[in-house]
Amino acid sequence: MGDDIKVDKTIDIRGQVCPYTFVRSKLAIEKMSVGEVLEIILDHKPAVENVPKSMENEGQKVLKVEQTGEKEWHIVVRKDREKKKT
Numbered sequence: 001m002g003d004d005i006k007v008d009k010t011i012d013i014r015g016q017v018c019p020y021t022f023v024r025s026k027l028a029i030e031k032m033s034v035g036e037v038l039e040i041i042l043d044h045k046p047a048v049e050n051v052p053k054s055m056e057n058e059g060q061k062v063l064k065v066e067q068t069g070e071k072e073w074h075i076v077v078r079k080d081r082e083k084k085k086t
Helices: 020-030 045-057
Strands: 009-012 037-042 061-069 072-078
Touching: 009 020, 020 037, 020 045, 020 072, 037 045, 045 061, 045 072
Parallel strands: 009 037
Antiparallel strands: 037 072, 061 072
């Protein structure tokens, strides 16, 4: 990616649409440790806005949203907190 961000896990969810894009992203980051970085590759334009917003609402830190192709985006998120206990 050309940055100094170390990605710990990448999920490729191209072909998925909302709300599945967020559900898949949330499930992936829940399995990670605080401080680890998740890269999400997607091609659903509404998800480019919805996934980062939803991740921040969950307490995670969005490090980057980058368009890498005509219909491809990479979202990089750092896990900043554990899943809320209910």
